[in-house]
Amino acid sequence: MGIRPILLSFKQSKFFSLMVVLQVALTLAAVSHSVFSTNALLRNWSVPSGLDARNMLIERSQFFIDDINLDGVISRDLQQLSQIPGVQHVTTTNQIPFAADGISEVFKEAGTEAQRYLAATFQMNSSALDVLGVELISGRSFYPNEVLKGQLSPETEYPSVIMISDALANEMFGQESPLGKTIWPVRNAQPAEVIGVYTNFMTGQILNGIGKSYNTTIRPMEVWTPAALDPGYLMRVDPGSAESLLENVRDVIYQQQGRYVFRNEVLTRTKKRMHDARSSQAMVMAAVSVVLVLITAFGIVGLVSFLVRQREKQIGIRRALGATRKNILRYFLLENTLLTILGLILGAALTIGIAVKFPALSGTKFIHYDYILYVAIFLWCINLLAVYWPAKKAANIKPAQVIG
Amino acid sequence: MLAYNLQLAWISLRQTPGLTLLAIAAIAIGLGVLMTIQTQSRHMRSLPIGPVSENIYLVQMDNRDLNAPSLDQSFEMPSLSFRDAMYLLNTDTPAIDATTTWKTRGIITTTGQEYNPVRGIAVATNSGFFSIFNVPFLYGNGWTADSDTQGNAVVVISNRLNRTLFGDEDSVGRQITIIDKQATIVGVLDEWPITSQFYDRSFFRGFSDDIFLPQSFAISMNLPRYTRIECQAADRPRTRAYQLADVRHVINSECAWVNLWVKLETEDSVENYKSLMENYVSEQKALGRFPREQNNFLDNIVTHQNAFLSRDARFKFYQRLSWFFAGVCLLNAILILLAKFIRKTKEVALRRALGAKRNVLLVQYLIELVVIGAIGALAGLALSYLGLQGMLGVYMYGTDYEYPLSTVEQLYQMDWQLIRDALLIGILSTIVAGLYPIWKVCNVAPAPLLKTE
Numbered sequence: 001m002g003i004r005p006i007l008l009s010f011k012q013s014k015f016f017s018l019m020v021v022l023q024v025a026l027t028l029a030a031v032s033h034s035v036f037s038t039n040a041l042l043r044n045w046s047v048p049s050g051l052d053a054r055n056m057l058i059e060r061s062q063f064f065i066d067d068i069n070l071d072g073v074i075s076r077d078l079q080q081l082s083q084i085p086g087v088q089h090v091t092t093t094n095q096i097p098f099a100a101d102g103i104s105e106v107f108k109e110a111g112t113e114a115q116r117y118l119a120a121t122f123q124m125n126s127s128a129l130d131v132l133g134v135e136l137i138s139g140r141s142f143y144p145n146e147v148l149k150g151q152l153s154p155e156t157e158y159p160s161v162i163m164i165s166d167a168l169a170n171e172m173f174g175q176e177s178p179l180g181k182t183i184w185p186v187r188n189a190q191p192a193e194v195i196g197v198y199t200n201f202m203t204g205q206i207l208n209g210i211g212k213s214y215n216t217t218i219r220p221m222e223v224w225t226p227a228a229l230d231p232g233y234l235m236r237v238d239p240g241s242a243e244s245l246l247e248n249v250r251d252v253i254y255q256q257q258g259r260y261v262f263r264n265e266v267l268t269r270t271k272k273r274m275h276d277a278r279s280s281q282a283m284v285m286a287a288v289s290v291v292l293v294l295i296t297a298f299g300i301v302g303l304v305s306f307l308v309r310q311r312e313k314q315i316g317i318r319r320a321l322g323a324t325r326k327n328i329l330r331y332f333l334l335e336n337t338l339l340t341i342l343g344l345i346l347g348a349a350l351t352i353g354i355a356v357k358f359p360a361l362s363g364t365k366f367i368h369y370d371y372i373l374y375v376a377i378f379l380w381c382i383n384l385l386a387v388y389w390p391a392k393k394a395a396n397i398k399p400a401q402v403i404g
Numbered sequence: 405m406l407a408y409n410l411q412l413a414w415i416s417l418r419q420t421p422g423l424t425l426l427a428i429a430a431i432a433i434g435l436g437v438l439m440t441i442q443t444q445s446r447h448m449r450s451l452p453i454g455p456v457s458e459n460i461y462l463v464q465m466d467n468r469d470l471n472a473p474s475l476d477q478s479f480e481m482p483s484l485s486f487r488d489a490m491y492l493l494n495t496d497t498p499a500i501d502a503t504t505t506w507k508t509r510g511i512i513t514t515t516g517q518e519y520n521p522v523r524g525i526a527v528a529t530n531s532g533f534f535s536i537f538n539v540p541f542l543y544g545n546g547w548t549a550d551s552d553t554q555g556n557a558v559v560v561i562s563n564r565l566n567r568t569l570f571g572d573e574d575s576v577g578r579q580i581t582i583i584d585k586q587a588t589i590v591g592v593l594d595e596w597p598i599t600s601q602f603y604d605r606s607f608f609r610g611f612s613d614d615i616f617l618p619q620s621f622a623i624s625m626n627l628p629r630y631t632r633i634e635c636q637a638a639d640r641p642r643t644r645a646y647q648l649a650d651v652r653h654v655i656n657s658e659c660a661w662v663n664l665w666v667k668l669e670t671e672d673s674v675e676n677y678k679s680l681m682e683n684y685v686s687e688q689k690a691l692g693r694f695p696r697e698q699n700n701f702l703d704n705i706v707t708h709q710n711a712f713l714s715r716d717a718r719f720k721f722y723q724r725l726s727w728f729f730a731g732v733c734l735l736n737a738i739l740i741l742l743a744k745f746i747r748k749t750k751e752v753a754l755r756r757a758l759g760a761k762r763n764v765l766l767v768q769y770l771i772e773l774v775v776i777g778a779i780g781a782l783a784g785l786a787l788s789y790l791g792l793q794g795m796l797g798v799y800m801y802g803t804d805y806e807y808p809l810s811t812v813e814q815l816y817q818m819d820w821q822l823i824r825d826a827l828l829i830g831i832l833s834t835i836v837a838g839l840y841p842i843w844k845v846c847n848v849a850p851a852p853l854l855k856t857e
Binding site: 065280281283301306 | 422423426427429430433434437510511520521523583584718722725728729732733735736739740741742743744746747794795798799801802803804
């Protein structure tokens with residue numbers, strides 16, 4: 001059977017044909033955008049974090065009374081925390097993986113004009129790599145005597161060694177070995193020599209959309225500044241024991257008067273928080289898409305039932321003239337496919353138009369042309385399914401029924 | 405007659421169960437989505453402290469640099485400097501009641517404590533706070549005006565903090581330590597049914613504030629200014645110090661951070677207050693302050709809330725989406741109902757030939773539509789309940805369960821207005837959707853159709 005009769009029937013029911021086309025177009029646009037944003041989220045979820053977050057704990061606290069000499073407090077904390085059964089390694093830290101929100105930079109040369117490389121700088125002690133559980137790729141880790149301790153002041157001489165992540169090493173030095181190279185962790189300030197390169201771990205810089213997730217440096221520092229945030233602690237614990245150790249950790253910190261713990265959690269929670277805002281939006285968008293696809297399918301079922309009913313007589317005559325059931329079924333499927341394809345083309349144009357004009361609308365700046373294609377194929381299948389039920393009914397019309 | 409029509413409607417519904425179900429589903433889904441979003445929107449727009457929200461105004465006078473961008477919306481304008489706020493608070497004005505507010509925070513402990521220290525968000529304010537905002541008390545009262553002037557170490561605490569510290573007992577007269585200063589509790593708040601924290605201009609809906617204390621006391625113990633401080637260029641580098649440490653200078657600076665709320669009940673008093681502000685700024689200009697052209701605002705809480713809501717781009721997007729959805733669903737309902745009623749052509753032709761009036765048929769099908777609409781509305785109601793619960797769940801998940809359910813869930817509650825709207829919109833939109841199909845089917849000419857039978 002040719003396409004001509006189908007085209008003729010479009011002419012007869014312009015309104016309905018237009019409705020199908022429009023609806024398919026709008027559905028494609030909406031679903032594509034929700035797929036884009038869900039995809040952006042899933043991509044972030046599926047990037048390896050490089051950390052065994054389930055077995056890591058963080059603790060952040062602050063003294064709310066003045067005149068505390070933190071030197072003694074820090075070494076007491078470190079000692080007591082490491083004595084908790086189940087705690088394997090402890091380090092002080094100025095930042096928490098997955099939660100790093102400030103952007104810092106490192107430089108390959110001195111001077112105020114030096115090119116900047118985005119990287120989160122962690123200040124940890126010589127247990128850093130053990131706590132993080134990342135591996136040394138080349139070079140060495142810090143020696144305990146290299147770790148700068150105590151109160152920072154403008155005169156402080158900063159440590160002369162630094163470790164950097166694999167990703168940062170690649171970005172700064174390419175194929176060259178970074179070992180022995182000098183970098184400036186603060187613009188035009190004291191430089192440090194790269195002594196080790198470790199496997200990547202996630203900083204949480206995805207959050208601000210500007211930072212690089214794997215670019216990190218670690219400086220051997222166990223330090224504090226008056227009137228600033230007190231250093232936090234990062235711990236590696238026996239597998240599976242993280243949740244149960246939280247309270248022990250808090251008790252150790254609270255043994256000291258005048259202190260307030262504002263964050264004490266398993267690192268998986270921090271990781272979850274990193275993804276939350278986007279994932280909740282994606283969930284809503286996904287639910288919306290499902291509903292929209294359902295509605296479109298309902299509409300198509302209703303519409304085709306209507307068309308079938310209207311053409312009962314023609315179908316009957318056709319059948320009497322020798323058309324098989326298959327022919328009839330094919331006719332309706334083909335008719336719907338033609339309309340759907342028209343709708344899909346319009347919808348693809350709409351999707352791209354919206355994505356270019358309002359990049360923020362779907363929460364992502366990226367258009368994936370292949371995804372539009374997949375969504376289109378999916379919608380076409382749904383539409384075929386929706387047509388099938390009423391079309392089957394049409395095919396079952398007996399010639400004798402309608403030709404009286 | 406109605407019973408007979410309902411019976412006919414029921415029979416007709418059962419004749420085409422598939423299409424009827426589809427029609428009901430289309431209406432229910434559209435309604436569910438629309439009601440979920442509109443209910444949230446309605447809750448968000450509800451007046452923060454009831455009708456009095458319209459009579460409480462925020463006083464703003466533009467004291468920024470000459471080269472600062474010009475602003476024509478009060479929402480963007482900084483609050484007042486301490487000295488201006490204090491002058492207007494203490495001078496004779498048309499306002500019935502007035503108070504200043506700013507946010508601060510401190511770590512709370514009590515002597516002989518058996519629990520860990522609590523971080524408390526505090527509001528530094530005046531005795532007028534409790535009267536102007538109708539704050540309800542569980543125990544005790546607010547402090548007196550004397551405490552404002554003398555900077556007495558007194559506090560009012562929320563019932564949440566009272567529960568944490570004293571287990572719901574009447575704690576009036578007991579002492580708490582804020583950082584390292586002792587203060588006496590003079591009152592404990594009852595549940596305060598405000599929808600958001602309008603009084604610090606944040607319209608925040610998470611926690612309620614824990615502590616209320618005299619501004620003079622907060623300044624004397626140098627509690628941090630936990631709020632945005634807008635300084636002129638000369639002072640801008642010191643903004644952070646002004647937030648944390650430098651209280652002596654900040655209260656004499658041109659930096660804006662104090663919210664002044666005044667209660668004005670008549671148009672006249674609003675006009676009088678405006679001219680008072682104008683005169684004050686003119687005087688100060690003569691003294692070399694207020695470098696810019698006069699640009700004063702006296703907007704009430706409702707105006708500020710609306711400006712705040714109109715900035716919520718994501719929610720606006722959801723709102724548009726929900727209308728779009730409802731529209732698509734309605735179009736679908738039209739299609740499905742058309743398919744459904746077109747099947748009745750023969751029946752209509754027969755009945756018409758037997759003498760049934762067109763109007764009688766129209767009424768009968770209208771009743772059938774109402775039945776479909778009512779069922780669709782009920783199903784839509786169920787869906788909007790699920791939708792609201794789902795949105796609540798998503799919100800709680802998205803904020804990592806940081807805020808107590810009790811303060812969040814009021815945005816996601818079903819109420820009578822939702823039920824009324826759903827029924828009304830459901831039935832009306834079904835009638836709208838079905839009008840064309842039933843009109844079409846009732847207008848068939850009986851003869852040609854019957855001839856073919």
